[in-house]
Amino acid sequence: MIITAAYTDLYQITMAQVYFETKPNGRAVFDYYYRHNPYSSGYSIFAGLEDVLDILENLKFSSTDLDYLEQQGFEKNFINYLKDFRFRGNIRSSNEGDVVFPNRPILQVEANIIEAQIIETLLLNMLNFQTLIATKASRIRHSAKDGVLLDMGLRRAHATGGHYASRAAAIGGFNATSNVKAAEDYNIPSSGTMAHSFIQSYENELQAFRDFAKVRPENCVLLLDTYNTLQSGLPNAITVAKEMERRGEQLLGVRLDSGDLAYLSKKTRAILNDANLGYVKIAASNQLDEFVIKSLKEQGAPIDIFGVGTNLVTGKPDAALGGVYKLVEYNDTPRIKLSEDLIKVSLPYKKQVYRMLDSDGNFYGADAVALFTEDNITQMEHPFDATKILDLSSFKYESLLKMVMENGERAVPPRSVTEIAEYSKSRLEKLPEEYKRFQNPHIYKIGLSSQLKQERDKLVRKHNI
Amino acid sequence: MIITAAYTDLYQITMAQVYFETKPNGRAVFDYYYRHNPYSSGYSIFAGLEDVLDILENLKFSSTDLDYLEQQGFEKNFINYLKDFRFRGNIRSSNEGDVVFPNRPILQVEANIIEAQIIETLLLNMLNFQTLIATKASRIRHSAKDGVLLDMGLRRAHATGGHYASRAAAIGGFNATSNVKAAEDYNIPSSGTMAHSFIQSYENELQAFRDFAKVRPENCVLLLDTYNTLQSGLPNAITVAKEMERRGEQLLGVRLDSGDLAYLSKKTRAILNDANLGYVKIAASNQLDEFVIKSLKEQGAPIDIFGVGTNLVTGKPDAALGGVYKLVEYNDTPRIKLSEDLIKVSLPYKKQVYRMLDSDGNFYGADAVALFTEDNITQMEHPFDATKILDLSSFKYESLLKMVMENGERAVPPRSVTEIAEYSKSRLEKLPEEYKRFQNPHIYKIGLSSQLKQERDKLVRKHNI
Numbered sequence: 001m002i003i004t005a006a007y008t009d010l011y012q013i014t015m016a017q018v019y020f021e022t023k024p025n026g027r028a029v030f031d032y033y034y035r036h037n038p039y040s041s042g043y044s045i046f047a048g049l050e051d052v053l054d055i056l057e058n059l060k061f062s063s064t065d066l067d068y069l070e071q072q073g074f075e076k077n078f079i080n081y082l083k084d085f086r087f088r089g090n091i092r093s094s095n096e097g098d099v100v101f102p103n104r105p106i107l108q109v110e111a112n113i114i115e116a117q118i119i120e121t122l123l124l125n126m127l128n129f130q131t132l133i134a135t136k137a138s139r140i141r142h143s144a145k146d147g148v149l150l151d152m153g154l155r156r157a158h159a160t161g162g163h164y165a166s167r168a169a170a171i172g173g174f175n176a177t178s179n180v181k182a183a184e185d186y187n188i189p190s191s192g193t194m195a196h197s198f199i200q201s202y203e204n205e206l207q208a209f210r211d212f213a214k215v216r217p218e219n220c221v222l223l224l225d226t227y228n229t230l231q232s233g234l235p236n237a238i239t240v241a242k243e244m245e246r247r248g249e250q251l252l253g254v255r256l257d258s259g260d261l262a263y264l265s266k267k268t269r270a271i272l273n274d275a276n277l278g279y280v281k282i283a284a285s286n287q288l289d290e291f292v293i294k295s296l297k298e299q300g301a302p303i304d305i306f307g308v309g310t311n312l313v314t315g316k317p318d319a320a321l322g323g324v325y326k327l328v329e330y331n332d333t334p335r336i337k338l339s340e341d342l343i344k345v346s347l348p349y350k351k352q353v354y355r356m357l358d359s360d361g362n363f364y365g366a367d368a369v370a371l372f373t374e375d376n377i378t379q380m381e382h383p384f385d386a387t388k389i390l391d392l393s394s395f396k397y398e399s400l401l402k403m404v405m406e407n408g409e410r411a412v413p414p415r416s417v418t419e420i421a422e423y424s425k426s427r428l429e430k431l432p433e434e435y436k437r438f439q440n441p442h443i444y445k446i447g448l449s450s451q452l453k454q455e456r457d458k459l460v461r462k463h464n465i
Numbered sequence: 466m467i468i469t470a471a472y473t474d475l476y477q478i479t480m481a482q483v484y485f486e487t488k489p490n491g492r493a494v495f496d497y498y499y500r501h502n503p504y505s506s507g508y509s510i511f512a513g514l515e516d517v518l519d520i521l522e523n524l525k526f527s528s529t530d531l532d533y534l535e536q537q538g539f540e541k542n543f544i545n546y547l548k549d550f551r552f553r554g555n556i557r558s559s560n561e562g563d564v565v566f567p568n569r570p571i572l573q574v575e576a577n578i579i580e581a582q583i584i585e586t587l588l589l590n591m592l593n594f595q596t597l598i599a600t601k602a603s604r605i606r607h608s609a610k611d612g613v614l615l616d617m618g619l620r621r622a623h624a625t626g627g628h629y630a631s632r633a634a635a636i637g638g639f640n641a642t643s644n645v646k647a648a649e650d651y652n653i654p655s656s657g658t659m660a661h662s663f664i665q666s667y668e669n670e671l672q673a674f675r676d677f678a679k680v681r682p683e684n685c686v687l688l689l690d691t692y693n694t695l696q697s698g699l700p701n702a703i704t705v706a707k708e709m710e711r712r713g714e715q716l717l718g719v720r721l722d723s724g725d726l727a728y729l730s731k732k733t734r735a736i737l738n739d740a741n742l743g744y745v746k747i748a749a750s751n752q753l754d755e756f757v758i759k760s761l762k763e764q765g766a767p768i769d770i771f772g773v774g775t776n777l778v779t780g781k782p783d784a785a786l787g788g789v790y791k792l793v794e795y796n797d798t799p800r801i802k803l804s805e806d807l808i809k810v811s812l813p814y815k816k817q818v819y820r821m822l823d824s825d826g827n828f829y830g831a832d833a834v835a836l837f838t839e840d841n842i843t844q845m846e847h848p849f850d851a852t853k854i855l856d857l858s859s860f861k862y863e864s865l866l867k868m869v870m871e872n873g874e875r876a877v878p879p880r881s882v883t884e885i886a887e888y889s890k891s892r893l894e895k896l897p898e899e900y901k902r903f904q905n906p907h908i909y910k911i912g913l914s915s916q917l918k919q920e921r922d923k924l925v926r927k928h929n930i
Contacts, residue, residue: 001628001650002467009619009643010657018663018680026666068649073683113666120660124620125627154474155589156785161626162590163466178474184533185466192475195585197792198483200800201491201578215483218538227803227928258804314784320621320775327662335665338692339723463692 006065008121016114017078028113029329029350031105038318042441045138047168048130049096056087087115088408092401097424101444104353104369120325130168132321137172143294148305150191152178153313165313170417186417199226209240221253238275253281262299269302336459348459356395362430370449380447471530473586481579482543493578494794494815496570503783507906510603512633513595514561521552552580553873557866562889566909569818569834585790595633597786602637608759613770615656617643618778630778635882651882664691674705686718703740718746727764734767801924821860827895835914845912
């Protein structure tokens, strides 16, 4: 499946037709944001932007798409319009890899309303998923500390979504992936050695290990649990490691894939050390996630390499980030969506977001959302609780939304996954530890400038009458 | 991203290299199966097969893939081998859309071991995900009874995995999708009308409804909750419905997207009926799943059309089907993978699966797994409990694994999603109701022929010594 402009919801196209017939030149501003961090996390890692920009630069309807839409009864004039459809708008965005928080714009689209609607589904689809997975990966990295993290989830991923999961995992702090195609396309290190089937295909495990080590002596990791980890796999691995030493080679590691990983890793470490194989690393896999790895670390399990699959690439247990895309301005007038649920009332107007910095350059723990046109924001207010006000006059700050696409063309050079991952790491280091813990993390404050709050409340009153 | 043979785990390629150097002509049989139904369901719906066959027929490494692998240090001879790589093996499979159960082969690959390994990741990736989603869709269909079901999950799907989610949803019983690209590629009905942003882009809701109804009078569904469902959305929709009547048109429906859907749908139905708009349908959306829909039905909510998004396309709460691919024969000798966990001990030998039928042609509730070469299976035994034996002599039965690919070419004509969905429905009708309930469904029996069981136990003893 190739992504074209038909990679969207049908209602974007039905609405586009109505706009086309009644007000084809409407200019809209939409905000992308989400309402809750996944996993009860204290932050999220924003990911997917580069993919979106790459796709948008070349997005159009294919002739097959246009034939299909004509069959669906869309009129010739409108089909002709779609034939020339391109995204020609502006996008301001947080940097990919930045730590982000709920209920503030992460990305802003300013475009003809037809263009802005047609790209909505693609944007949500890519940003929601990659942000979910980068956040999961970041949490796993937090638990694993300096351990090596391998993504090996493609077989359990949501079909080709796995391609983007591997990318997002690298942004969130994974060192390598088993996914060859993703490694190739995104220039991520790839990793992988053997499965149980390899060993099963031999009459005995020792011969399987020997053949493997002979053909692929570099980065050789032997899988221990096909028959019995401590009785069969480990002794055979030690035999082969010694044979490799005699050839001037070194076994890189052994992998545990079942059983009690804390117990087995300690036993394995001790037995390897007794055999003077202190350099042989221990890799472990089997339904790992941030909590299992945290527990293994707390038990002192001497695991050097963690292979993580299902729980990483599916973003379990949340499985989705509920990011939304809301109209905030139309032809220079502010727009709002009301709801009985306060948190679901949207923030009108084209806006900018400011991040408050401590004197040492670290994040203070507050982002202020203001009208795009404001230039001197001296305080921020809680969105609903009138008693909560933060004086901003003494803070240094950063403006977070930067122009990344102007009139449909990239306004910034492409960034590699490695660059984004490094940037993400540097940003996470500026976030105080209390926001990173798993249990009841500190809540990062999101406030509104006084002017934005007043304007929002005015609009709420207008529609509530 | 285009799927090529590099859509795999790196270890498939490292193992392939070792096979290539040491035993390039090994012939393998692998089983695809899973160990637990998702969602504690009493069955699963097998999906993804046609996509797999389509991809396999044309699978090869691109020149970019080969360059990448050469950069990764794979040797020239082996790269040359990969240049000519094609899948030339046989696949026997359950029919796509059939109801299937844990711990019995669903699909069997018989091929050169290198080919069988390289396609493993692709197979697992496609079959695990589509089976997960088709099963979820089937459960939602069970709750919704004759209601119309719309998939509208693309924005929350796992990136391009959403394409395959829409396909699987149709197989599991959904009527239409919002996903234009999937509708186009798989010939699934598409559906969609308007979002909140459409209404927000107007100064008032009534004008938005009017413009929409004028441009798109057919299949027009008006969204009621942008400002207030009962105070604003519904009265405006009634005004427009009456205007449409005067033009000789009919409003198809109204959509509820927030609030108490049971309460609001009853109120809305009553108000529409009082306005002589009994023909206007009620659509509802907002975090629906099989349990919410069941509850709405039990409360008598008069909802005609259910829009389901996140919970469908992400397969929440399970998010993955843990299907596996195990070597069961190598060069005509049986292979086994042991585990301390009994359910994880694999079933050796190339096998066939037989489904027992009642006298009326419905499913009795038992599939028997036997050696492929056996021809007269008179009883099946529980895999581990020696006291549980079922006499099969009086049953009619079906053989479930059929040749679908022979020497790398399709052995059966392609089937459309519509055909598969109809087939799936007919198969589900043969499954007794007790297997379909959500709470503690009946457990469908999977047994082994006495000969298979004996041979398995012999092999277990051999490796346990």
